[in-house]
Amino acid sequence: MNADILKERNNSTVNLDHMKNFLGRILYGSEERFHELMNLRDRMVSKIRPISDENFYNLDRDEKYEIIYRKSLEIFDFLKENNISPDSPDINKLGIIGAVLGPEKILFTLHTAAFKVSIDLWGTEEQVKHWHSIMNSNYVVGTYIQTEIGHGTFVRGLETTATYNKKTQEFILNCPTLTSIKFWPGTAGITANFAIVMAKLIIDDKDYGVQAFVVQLRNLQDHKHMPGVETGDIGKKGGFESHDNGYVKFTNVRIPLLNMLAKNACVHPDGRFEKTGSELIMYACMLLLRAGLCSFGNCLLSLSITIAVRYSAVRRQTSNLEGIEPQIIEYQTQQYRIFQSLSTTYAYFFASNYLVKHIINVKNITNNFALIKPADLGKLHAISAGLKAQTFNSCLRFAQINRLCCGGHGYSAASGLIPIIQEADAGCTYEGDNVVLLLQTARYLLKCAQKGISPHLEFSFQSELKKSSLYKFFQAYFDIYHTLYDQLISEISGRMFSLVNETGLTEYQAWNECTVQLVQIAKLYVSIFIIWCSLSDINSNVDKNNQEALTELFELFVLYEITEDYSTNIMRLSVVDADQMKNFSERLYLLLKKVRQNAVVLVDSFNYLDSNLCSALGAHDGNVYEKLFDFARNSKFNQKEVHDGYTNILKPYFHRKKLRSHL
Amino acid sequence: MNADILKERNNSTVNLDHMKNFLGRILYGSEERFHELMNLRDRMVSKIRPISDENFYNLDRDEKYEIIYRKSLEIFDFLKENNISPDSPDINKLGIIGAVLGPEKILFTLHTAAFKVSIDLWGTEEQVKHWHSIMNSNYVVGTYIQTEIGHGTFVRGLETTATYNKKTQEFILNCPTLTSIKFWPGTAGITANFAIVMAKLIIDDKDYGVQAFVVQLRNLQDHKHMPGVETGDIGKKGGFESHDNGYVKFTNVRIPLLNMLAKNACVHPDGRFEKTGSELIMYACMLLLRAGLCSFGNCLLSLSITIAVRYSAVRRQTSNLEGIEPQIIEYQTQQYRIFQSLSTTYAYFFASNYLVKHIINVKNITNNFALIKPADLGKLHAISAGLKAQTFNSCLRFAQINRLCCGGHGYSAASGLIPIIQEADAGCTYEGDNVVLLLQTARYLLKCAQKGISPHLEFSFQSELKKSSLYKFFQAYFDIYHTLYDQLISEISGRMFSLVNETGLTEYQAWNECTVQLVQIAKLYVSIFIIWCSLSDINSNVDKNNQEALTELFELFVLYEITEDYSTNIMRLSVVDADQMKNFSERLYLLLKKVRQNAVVLVDSFNYLDSNLCSALGAHDGNVYEKLFDFARNSKFNQKEVHDGYTNILKPYFHRKKLRSHL
Structure with a gap:
């Protein structure tokens, strides 16, 4: 150990173990739980190679994405083996998952924290059962899609429409303008195949405000787009290299009546709209x-x-x-x-x-x-x-x-x-x-x-x-x-x-x-x-x-x-x-x-x-x-002693010049 | 034009042309010079495709490096054709070069602003002539190497040594410790072939303080390292993706007496050290x-x-x-x-x-x-x-x-x-x-x-x-x-x-x-x-x-x-x-x-x-x-509809599981 940092540790008046336990108790509820989780963490990190051993910060975006993708699945498997839900708030602390992922996040955060949660909160009993059965029998990666290229904070301003068709008992989703294209939702670009989509409900030309719809984005066989759905990654950002954020454009995408989450407001088959609950609980959650x-x-x-x-x-x-x-x-x-x-x-x-x-x-x-x-x-x-x-x-x-x-x-x-x-x-x-x-x-x-x-x-x-x-x-x-x-x-x-x-x-x-x-x-x-x-x-x-x-x-x-x-x-x-x-x-x-x-x-x-x-x-x-x-x-x-930049650029430039030039 | 921004322009009390001229005069010395340079800029940007047209911010580091490398050479050529020195302070304003490079910098900034300048400032007349003749007849890409892995602000703390050998009339450069390895100099990793190196002069075991030495890093035929020189890029950073920053380790690298820049202090062939000038001017520059x-x-x-x-x-x-x-x-x-x-x-x-x-x-x-x-x-x-x-x-x-x-x-x-x-x-x-x-x-x-x-x-x-x-x-x-x-x-x-x-x-x-x-x-x-x-x-x-x-x-x-x-x-x-x-x-x-x-x-x-x-x-x-x-x-x-992440990771994972599992 470096002598200076050792000296700092020796000179301190703080009892380290006691302080760790004190903070652990506050963070995880009790010292016992803290030690249990630290034990879990140590086992996890011995089983799954942490990104700190993967030269992660030197990699390109594609490589980072694949590493986080793989490790997210490994972490899910590990937690399942240990009978711990990945939704557990304990686990989502950076201290645990972070032992493998550092400050990076699991790729499926929105699946558990937004897609599933929305269904559970906003779905009727029948809908919750229906969607869980689909999730249990298919490889669903869900996300939550709200913001549009022209609309962020102001939810009422969203332009994407879900128009109800009485005859077919379907909603038809559209992004009618450039500004209505969905933009930013995590994993919506290339990873997710399902989503909660927030859109304005329209019945007989009347606007009933923004509601939540379950929409399939890509098919479960080959991950290709569903008809009328265009999604893509929005490109590089100020960070989050390992995650895709998506744009999503709907063109006449048809989804059944059942897909509108109807706990608080529902559409009857004949097109009647009914408020059935309070939004207060939504906010509370x-x-x-x-x-x-x-x-x-x-x-x-x-x-x-x-x-x-x-x-x-x-x-x-x-x-x-x-x-x-x-x-x-x-x-x-x-x-x-x-x-x-x-x-x-x-x-x-x-x-x-x-x-x-x-x-x-x-x-x-x-x-x-x-x-x-x-x-x-x-x-x-x-x-x-x-x-x-x-x-x-x-x-x-x-x-x-x-x-x-x-x-x-x-x-x-x-x-x-x-x-x-x-x-x-x-x-x-x-x-x-x-x-x-x-x-x-x-x-x-x-x-x-x-x-x-x-x-x-x-x-x-x-x-x-x-x-x-x-x-x-x-x-x-x-x-x-x-x-x-x-x-x-x-x-x-x-x-x-x-x-x-x-x-x-x-x-x-x-x-x-x-x-x-x-x-x-x-x-x-x-x-x-x-x-x-x-x-x-x-x-x-x-x-x-x-x-x-x-x-x-x-x-x-x-x-x-x-x-x-x-x-x-x-x-x-x-x-x-x-x-x-x-x-x-x-x-x-x-x-x-x-x-x-x-x-x-x-x-x-x-x-x-x-x-x-x-x-x-x-x-x-x-x-x-x-x-x-x-x-x-x-x-x-540093993969080669001579970088391709020299071979591809400087050397031919020099030869092309045919003169022993100076810069 | 967007209606809102047009309205802003119409509502302003400011006379735009006058304001541009006013700022241009302050920035470039006179309105004439300002217009001349804006003209030059427009010609340059019509000839060299700007990075804003290259999808630059979506690219990986390697691609960014090659683009900036190429465009830096094109800009040098363009300036030469227009009889303008790339060292001209006018040109180095972001407003001119930036029309092609945006906020990025020319790859050879340190060649002109540090390598050449150091030779001109610290070299004797004979040395200036010598090095300019080498630069004129070879493709020299120079840089300036000072900071070490363990030493930054405090120049006197540098550990790299240049030990004078009277018999051969050479200096022998060494990085004797981990902390003495040169770290951070721009383009020193993979681009530059020459450098000014700041190192402690040692004669007969006596320390004569930090002096400047010209050192060849890579040979001019194939860009491979000179004997005893190890250089490499230091990896990704908080920015500057398009530039390499280098580490450089010297092990018994021999350079001739002439290579110590001797305007302010010189070593005589017999090993006598002599102060010959003031460092004041150096600081002034x-x-x-x-x-x-x-x-x-x-x-x-x-x-x-x-x-x-x-x-x-x-x-x-x-x-x-x-x-x-x-x-x-x-x-x-x-x-x-x-x-x-x-x-x-x-x-x-x-x-x-x-x-x-x-x-x-x-x-x-x-x-x-x-x-x-x-x-x-x-x-x-x-x-x-x-x-x-x-x-x-x-x-x-x-x-x-x-x-x-x-x-x-x-x-x-x-x-x-x-x-x-x-x-x-x-x-x-x-x-x-x-x-x-x-x-x-x-x-x-x-x-x-x-x-x-x-x-x-x-x-x-x-x-x-x-x-x-x-x-x-x-x-x-x-x-x-x-x-x-x-x-x-x-x-x-x-x-x-x-x-x-x-x-x-x-x-x-x-x-x-x-x-x-x-x-x-x-x-x-x-x-x-x-x-x-x-x-x-x-x-x-x-x-x-x-x-x-x-x-x-x-x-x-x-x-x-x-x-x-x-x-x-x-x-x-x-x-x-x-x-x-x-x-x-x-x-x-x-x-x-x-x-x-x-x-x-x-x-x-x-x-x-x-x-x-x-x-x-x-x-x-x-x-x-x-x-x-x-x-x-x-x-x-978005290059493919289905990203390799699905094909390489999720699909095989799903199949491997052999169960219709849920996340």
């Missing part, structure tokens, strides 16, 4: 998906900071007075950047896992959300939308900073940092554009303010927690958050009121004029959720040293937010004065040094295997240069 | 390179914002009260994000071009920097280092925001945004890590403060400008910057003094403890440079409407900086009070609407061809969906 996404996004960030912290301990750069190059983790600018990332990923870890557990709990006590109160749904929607947005905003921001903190080598694909940034980038858009989501949160907050009710989740732990010494230590900080929230929301409400009543704008216009500020209040609301969840979990840690290390890290998180993210509003609204702000900065600089002592063990506690990280720089043993050089040697450009 | 880099980095940002603004005018999303989906440029959150980018790229445009012209001027009046005063050099180093860092920091930040502002389609490679982000990301590290550069700037600022002298460049235009009504309009803003600068630098100096004299830290430790703040002061210093350059250029614009549009945009830039980047320090140091800060925000929201009227024409004024942008979303005619769909259809995954 999205909550769990979104909370899971928060957990996933933060896992990405924790992968990225594991790499950056370990490399910062190993890398030496520039000379001190004695002519020795210090570890770069010694530098304040480095600490300032990477510890912000580290403290953020811990805080979001507590928050996202709290949210997941809380929503599962709500689901259980409301009979699969059937009995959920609309007010509770509003609250949960507000926090889950906001937390999803802030998770991916943070992940993108800090994963990028982590790459910069690793210098040149961070830019090599061997660093493992690139696909994390790419996924975080996409995550700011997929499953709801972050700005749109934050504005949904803000709309709820504004309504609450107007009604004079609190938008915050009521934590069952709160009254107990407030008695703790830990809370007393943080109380002044918490007061800053809450005071700022109250002042900001009242400022925005006041401004909107004045825009309508004094400037004469419509409510719609006034809303738009306040959206920059509304995004801010939504972010602050999410922060408040995060600090309460964090404090509660840290308070539950029984190892004194570990609790202290977490407390330092958490205080650092709070100080970053106060001195950086919210400082302008805090000072503008006189929540704290200039001297206090200066003291907070001094305190922050002091905490950097304390956190530095435990940083390596704090990332070790995430318990990732090297095959999770897929990173030369983040290797547990710190032998980064060997691995970097190995990766280099495995470049596909 | 880097100034122009760095200023050119600022201009290049900002060009990238202007490409990216051109795409984002045009797409924002075309894209419609979400419904207003009338059920119509507005152009997304209508939304305040969209305006707030993209106009920050737009105002930034204009401000940096003025600043970077001022710096280039200023340094060329200094070069001319100091006889190629031979007579430059050390004090002037310090000043120029401080501003060029800082501006390079801030240019790429801004470019990365805003190019990423622009991608997010384009929603899902921004993530398609068809958007053209991805390679811009990738280049910006790399640019934050290459040619000097941004944090390291900002700290170099800060070190200079601190020294100036201690000596009581001003670090700011003296602008020849300043006294005249101060009389203008434009200056009077901005004076209050300028005062905020200058007051803040004075207060911040004195605060930092005070803190350092107290850390040394009261806390008892060493100067070295105290410096490290203040580096987070020192980065801030360096950024502010750069901002002050930018606002003066911007105001001067805007004041020189004689078209009243255009000047007004630029003034609004510039005020917006200043307001972003005051309310966002510097707001915490501004309020903490009581430079403005809470009410003023609130007024600034209101003013900013108002200006968003004004800038919105001219945004499309302001990006049209950059005068990029569609082939510069390589973007479906940024197309001049606004027909984005056609182009996006074209790109999708051209995905390599």
Whole structure:
């Protein structure tokens, strides 16, 4: 093991095993389950060769696709052998599947998480039975198709039509315009053969809104397109090389009446349309998906900071007075950047896992959300939308900073940092554009303010927690958050009121004029959720040293937010004065040094295997240069001593010139 | 043309032709030269097929490399036919070469900008003649090799040795350790056959520091490695797919005495070492390179914002009260994000071009920097280092925001945004890590403060400008910057003094403890440079409407900086009070609407061809969906109706299972 990283581990006050168990319990529900799953992970990775052993990041797109395709099937088989459903939320954590796939995703995620789930949620009992029987007796790879080339966030704007034909009792699907061509759905291009398709239901020229239809895209014999269906991959993207995203064009595609999922709305054979259920439950079910996404996004960030912290301990750069190059983790600018990332990923870890557990709990006590109160749904929607947005905003921001903190080598694909940034980038858009989501949160907050009710989740732990010494230590900080929230929301409400009543704008216009500020209040609301969840979990840690290390890290998180993210509003609204702000900065600089002592063990506690990280720089043993050089040697450009570029281009060019020219 | 983008163009108050000429004059020195070069560009692009017509972003790395290789040679030939040197700074602007290569770079950039330049700068007269004669009579592709796998920023830490052998009058090059293997130099892996190699000179076991050596890497007959030389590509990276970056390992590579570039230091045949010149001029020559880099980095940002603004005018999303989906440029959150980018790229445009012209001027009046005063050099180093860092920091930040502002389609490679982000990301590290550069700037600022002298460049235009009504309009803003600068630098100096004299830290430790703040002061210093350059250029614009549009945009830039980047320090140091800060925000929201009227024409004024942008979303005619769909259809995954993934994986898997299984 590299001597520098060993020294970091030896100097830490953190008890690693205890910290791993603590985080494992929060992530997987109990220590027993955690150990069970880690055992499963180790068996899986001994059976299925991880992509980190496949020179994966040096490969071309076709090769990556085939590798992920094969390994996805192997993982499914392995899970089946172990009697575990691939839908199990436990398994979908990056920590387990990621031991084989690194930050890559299973190719069939949409089959289980969207295609099957939609049928189960939106289908009648008869339909669920029917489609499961088809799935059980055929090799169905399903996906979920909604967005169109001209339409994203705004579902009502979708143009693809499903026109009901009474005579034949069929729907006829069409993409009547260029903008109505379906675009982006995962695996719809070349992999999937079935799909849920969202389309506007038309009966007798009347529009009954967007409904869900099961449509076969390719036949099960030879994977060729069904009549009237054109699908294809949409080409390269900012990432996701191993996955196809599809475009799909329907031209008079006929599907039977049965294929419209009819639990909430149905079409009778004679063409009568009937609302049969509430869409509320549909929305409620999205909550769990979104909370899971928060957990996933933060896992990405924790992968990225594991790499950056370990490399910062190993890398030496520039000379001190004695002519020795210090570890770069010694530098304040480095600490300032990477510890912000580290403290953020811990805080979001507590928050996202709290949210997941809380929503599962709500689901259980409301009979699969059937009995959920609309007010509770509003609250949960507000926090889950906001937390999803802030998770991916943070992940993108800090994963990028982590790459910069690793210098040149961070830019090599061997660093493992690139696909994390790419996924975080996409995550700011997929499953709801972050700005749109934050504005949904803000709309709820504004309504609450107007009604004079609190938008915050009521934590069952709160009254107990407030008695703790830990809370007393943080109380002044918490007061800053809450005071700022109250002042900001009242400022925005006041401004909107004045825009309508004094400037004469419509409510719609006034809303738009306040959206920059509304995004801010939504972010602050999410922060408040995060600090309460964090404090509660840290308070539950029984190892004194570990609790202290977490407390330092958490205080650092709070100080970053106060001195950086919210400082302008805090000072503008006189929540704290200039001297206090200066003291907070001094305190922050002091905490950097304390956190530095435990940083390596704090990332070790995430318990990732090297095959999770897929990173030369983040290797547990710190032998980064060997691995970097190995990766280099495995470049596909090195397959021959003389690359075809010379043979095919430079040499003939030179001869063609017939002159001993110079460039 | 798309009706929405046409409407934007018709509604603008800006005179497009005049604005193009205005920017062209600043960029190329005169309107005549600008038109000459645009003419050259149009001829070039009619002769050499641009990469935007080659399905480039859908290709694999090998194919990209070969295309850029071929087109680089074609461009060299074209320039030669037109009697223009490829070294000409005019030509290297992204606007010209980019008409063929988009944001990609010529493969031989390091040959002209580093290999040849180093020989010319560091070689004796005899050496320059010798190497030019070799270059003239052979097909030499040169590069510049410095960084090692374990050593980047810190040049003195390089481990590769060049040991002088008196008997044979040769140097023997070795990479004695893993960490000493050369890593990252562009084209050194598979393309180049010659290189400047930076290595530690050893004579009789004594270390004479890092010197420059000309080393042949591959022979000129068949491109195979020279004895003792191992080179290879380092593998995939976060971008630059079309370029090889190399690793190079030397094992007892023998080169003649003549190959050490000896203008500043030489080795006599008997082994005597002699300093023969000053390194000052070497550093001075880097100034122009760095200023050119600022201009290049900002060009990238202007490409990216051109795409984002045009797409924002075309894209419609979400419904207003009338059920119509507005152009997304209508939304305040969209305006707030993209106009920050737009105002930034204009401000940096003025600043970077001022710096280039200023340094060329200094070069001319100091006889190629031979007579430059050390004090002037310090000043120029401080501003060029800082501006390079801030240019790429801004470019990365805003190019990423622009991608997010384009929603899902921004993530398609068809958007053209991805390679811009990738280049910006790399640019934050290459040619000097941004944090390291900002700290170099800060070190200079601190020294100036201690000596009581001003670090700011003296602008020849300043006294005249101060009389203008434009200056009077901005004076209050300028005062905020200058007051803040004075207060911040004195605060930092005070803190350092107290850390040394009261806390008892060493100067070295105290410096490290203040580096987070020192980065801030360096950024502010750069901002002050930018606002003066911007105001001067805007004041020189004689078209009243255009000047007004630029003034609004510039005020917006200043307001972003005051309310966002510097707001915490501004309020903490009581430079403005809470009410003023609130007024600034209101003013900013108002200006968003004004800038919105001219945004499309302001990006049209950059005068990029569609082939510069390589973007479906940024197309001049606004027909984005056609182009996006074209790109999708051209995905390599669509070459067959049934992808090999099905044939090679799913089908055999299914058969192997011999069961009609379900996933």
